[in-house]
Amino acid sequence: MAFKDILVHVDNSPQCKARLELAGILAQAQQGHLIALNVRTRPLLPQFIAAQYGPEIDRVREAFNAEAAREARALFDTIRPAAGATTEWRDVDGDLVDTVALHARYADLTIIGQGANLDEGDRPLADSLILDVGRPVLMVPDAGRFPSIGERVLVAWNGSREATRAVHDALPILEQAKRVHVIAVNPQGGMAGHGDVPGADICLHLTRHGVNAVCEHVRAEDLNVGQMLLSRAADEDVDLIVMGAYGRSRLRELVLGGATRHMLRHMTVPVLMSH
Numbered sequence: 001m002a003f004k005d006i007l008v009h010v011d012n013s014p015q016c017k018a019r020l021e022l023a024g025i026l027a028q029a030q031q032g033h034l035i036a037l038n039v040r041t042r043p044l045l046p047q048f049i050a051a052q053y054g055p056e057i058d059r060v061r062e063a064f065n066a067e068a069a070r071e072a073r074a075l076f077d078t079i080r081p082a083a084g085a086t087t088e089w090r091d092v093d094g095d096l097v098d099t100v101a102l103h104a105r106y107a108d109l110t111i112i113g114q115g116a117n118l119d120e121g122d123r124p125l126a127d128s129l130i131l132d133v134g135r136p137v138l139m140v141p142d143a144g145r146f147p148s149i150g151e152r153v154l155v156a157w158n159g160s161r162e163a164t165r166a167v168h169d170a171l172p173i174l175e176q177a178k179r180v181h182v183i184a185v186n187p188q189g190g191m192a193g194h195g196d197v198p199g200a201d202i203c204l205h206l207t208r209h210g211v212n213a214v215c216e217h218v219r220a221e222d223l224n225v226g227q228m229l230l231s232r233a234a235d236e237d238v239d240l241i242v243m244g245a246y247g248r249s250r251l252r253e254l255v256l257g258g259a260t261r262h263m264l265r266h267m268t269v270p271v272l273m274s275h
Helices: 016-030 047-076 096-104 125-132 161-169 200-208 225-236 250-256 259-266
Strands: 005-010 033-040 086-093 109-113 137-140 152-156 179-185 213-218 240-244 271-274
Touching: 005 016, 005 047, 005 096, 016 033, 016 047, 016 109, 016 137, 033 047, 033 096, 047 086, 096 109, 096 125, 109 125, 125 137, 125 271, 152 161, 152 225, 161 240, 161 271, 179 200, 179 225, 200 213, 213 225, 225 240, 225 259, 240 259, 259 271
Parallel strands: 005 033, 005 109, 033 086, 109 137, 152 179, 152 240, 179 213, 240 271
Antiparallel strands: 137 271
């Protein structure tokens, strides 16, 4: 099992180069096909503006989109995965969320930037991909460089459907990792909980897949789960966090907060999420 089709969203943002470099590293490790997707967006204009200034705005937008595409393509052309991995460039017009979601449905993994979800509009890109596409999403922080991916992995485990999905979606990476640290934060008991030794069962399952996994459970009632995960990620010097997303509704997380929202806003290393 491997990620054979890896989709990465490209743009002319400052962090695009780091995102592409990380995507190239992953494509090389998985011996997969790396697809770079540039979307030339066409925002809807109010009717009275479109009627008066539409052609002029379209010319400016086309020039901007063309220049952004050239910059993104120039960055992509610097990515040269080793033999066994291949690359493809796609440059399309359309709505950003709908277009990336469409292409993501035909890939094993989609890579986007953290900034794609910081806009609290109706349709942040990461939320739409995580909740609607049915594929794992790898988000790259908007600050920092990431020379490795998946060598030292932290798995957030709470026994939920979302966490189970994330673990199994990430298996192609986990199987190649040097170390996988499974952590249960503030574990709960009961049939839907963590068992007598929180994290032990999922670690045993991963071990049978050849994963070098160790488990840990911690209690930190004074910190939220997202804070604790980032703290342990720094302690363990991990280069990837794997976690389930939106175990409760997105609306409840927007109102009450939650590990997913905290991670989307404060991630310090790449995060693979599944729902």
